[in-house]
Amino acid sequence: MKIIGEKINGTRKRVQQAIVERDAKFIRDLALSQAEAGADWLDANAGTAPQREADDLIWLVENIQAVTETPICLDSANPAALETAIKVVKKTPMINSISAEPHRLNGVLPLVAQYKTPAVALAMDEKGIPKTKDDRINVIRRLLGETRKLGVADNQLYFDPLAMTIATGQDNGLTFFETIRAIRTEFPEVHITCGLSNISFGMPARAHINRVFLTLSMAAGLDSAICDPMDYEIRTTMLATELLLNQDKHCLKYTKAFRAGAFSRPQPAASKA
Amino acid sequence: MSKELIDAVVDMREEDAVKIAENLLNSGADPLSLLDDCREALGIIGSRFAAGECFVPELILAGEMLRQVGALVKPKLEGKSGDTQQKKLGKIVFGTVEGDIHDIAKDIVEFMLEVNGFEVIDLGVDVLAAKFVEAVKAHKPQVVGLSGFLTLAYDPMKNTVQALKDAGLRDSVKIMIGGGQMDDQVAAYAKADAYGKDAMAAVTLSKGWVGAK
Numbered sequence: 001m002k003i004i005g006e007k008i009n010g011t012r013k014r015v016q017q018a019i020v021e022r023d024a025k026f027i028r029d030l031a032l033s034q035a036e037a038g039a040d041w042l043d044a045n046a047g048t049a050p051q052r053e054a055d056d057l058i059w060l061v062e063n064i065q066a067v068t069e070t071p072i073c074l075d076s077a078n079p080a081a082l083e084t085a086i087k088v089v090k091k092t093p094m095i096n097s098i099s100a101e102p103h104r105l106n107g108v109l110p111l112v113a114q115y116k117t118p119a120v121a122l123a124m125d126e127k128g129i130p131k132t133k134d135d136r137i138n139v140i141r142r143l144l145g146e147t148r149k150l151g152v153a154d155n156q157l158y159f160d161p162l163a164m165t166i167a168t169g170q171d172n173g174l175t176f177f178e179t180i181r182a183i184r185t186e187f188p189e190v191h192i193t194c195g196l197s198n199i200s201f202g203m204p205a206r207a208h209i210n211r212v213f214l215t216l217s218m219a220a221g222l223d224s225a226i227c228d229p230m231d232y233e234i235r236t237t238m239l240a241t242e243l244l245l246n247q248d249k250h251c252l253k254y255t256k257a258f259r260a261g262a263f264s265r266p267q268p269a270a271s272k273a
Numbered sequence: 274m275s276k277e278l279i280d281a282v283v284d285m286r287e288e289d290a291v292k293i294a295e296n297l298l299n300s301g302a303d304p305l306s307l308l309d310d311c312r313e314a315l316g317i318i319g320s321r322f323a324a325g326e327c328f329v330p331e332l333i334l335a336g337e338m339l340r341q342v343g344a345l346v347k348p349k350l351e352g353k354s355g356d357t358q359q360k361k362l363g364k365i366v367f368g369t370v371e372g373d374i375h376d377i378a379k380d381i382v383e384f385m386l387e388v389n390g391f392e393v394i395d396l397g398v399d400v401l402a403a404k405f406v407e408a409v410k411a412h413k414p415q416v417v418g419l420s421g422f423l424t425l426a427y428d429p430m431k432n433t434v435q436a437l438k439d440a441g442l443r444d445s446v447k448i449m450i451g452g453g454q455m456d457d458q459v460a461a462y463a464k465a466d467a468y469g470k471d472a473m474a475a476v477t478l479s480k481g482w483v484g485a486k
Contacts, residue, residue, distance in 0.1 A: 011454055047424045128374050167329035202329030
């Protein structure tokens with residue numbers, strides 16, 4: 001499993017505040033703790049207005065790079081901000097994201113091709129997120145037609161089949177798993193990723209839903225996730241599922257993680273007076 | 274008033290609720306009182322939702338039960354004289370702005386507005402400014418609600434308010450915004466009248482604007 005650490009995201013209120021106030025320590029701590037928890041990329045999303053986004057994204061990149069060598073996943077729909085940021089990253093970044101929407105195809109995909117970056121690819125087009133598995137696969141086929149035309153290798157792409165909330169459609173989980181299986185069958189080279197928390201939006205006791213969703217998705221063929229790598233439930237579930245799916249040779253990842261204390265439940269943070 | 278019907282809806286017993294409604298109608302109950310019962314039940318469900326005791330799938334089921342009872346009642350109302358429609362507090366045109374496809378929060382707010390007596394015209398998601406203008410012309414609402422989850426929605430919100438102004442409609446409506454990344458500053462940026470932090474805030478704002486308690 002490849003983990004894209006999701007925490008440096010300006011659409012979260014606390015991160016937004018850190019960006020606006022230029023609270024470098026807050027961002028650096030988030031970067032370092034996620035990197036130490038095993039993130040393969042650190043997502044960086046400024047989430048600010050277009051006119052200041054490029055500056056904010058560069059500030060994020062500089063602070064992340066000040067504390068870790070973990071590559072960065074530049075998260076923006078704004079081609080100008082992306083291109084400015086690509087020039088300051090030290091390691092090849094991932095780009096989050098392309099889709100079959102014209103503004104992303106025309107604005108973001110050329111950057112992916114030019115800088116040969118891995119990219120998250122959303123299974124949606126200008127009409128939105130298709131309802132059925134077949135319609136999503138059609139969008140993915142179309143998108144792959146475009147990426148291949150520009151010479152982007154299939155294994156550089158991390159398709160996000162887009163998990164919709166169970167609360168508003170009880171078949172959304174099944175559609176998601178079926179879509180993963182269909183992608184795996186038709187396009188064995190591509191990676192499949194997704195966020196782990198949208199599925200449980202609107203429900204109580206969400207952590208349980210998210211955890212089992214991760215397991216079922218991995219069983220279907222998910223090989224990456226956009227998540228909080230420090231989350232105890234997610235980490236332990238990921239380790240156990242990899243083990244059970246024969247993705248952990250000699251069970252070494254699991255046993256090493258055990259010795260490193262990954263399975264001892266984190267103590268609740270001591271209350272500060 | 275049928276406590277039995279109210280309880281069935283509140284307890285999420287869909288089949289019971291429909292059966293009870295049928296029995297009530299067959300035994301000559303006033304069809305309008307059934308709708309009042311449903312409204313009362315949805316009000317209870319709405320406050321439980323606001324208190325975190327009831328959840329999105331239950332809101333959806335409650336809406337579905339209301340629809341089913343409504344379908345049973347409707348034929349009985351036809352031919353009845355007088356005003357069969359409950360008097361609405363006001364009209365609200367609502368939608369998620371261009372470029373944003375989030376619908377859950379929008380649907381919850383619309384549900385709460387309807388339960389609280391407003392007529393809501395839902396324009397859906399990824400709604401162009403021009404479509405808001407068209408809907409305001411056609412429906413003459415007192416309030417327009419702009420929903421958006423992403424920071425990408427800031428500018429479309431601003432453009433929508435501007436489009437209403439350009440069409441000479443800005444002074445005829447109050448505009449509220451809401452959603453994940455919205456706050457008072459975004460409302461000021463978009464030149465909307467107010468930001469509502471949740472569904473109940475939207476109800477309070479709208480009631481204030483139409484002069485209802």
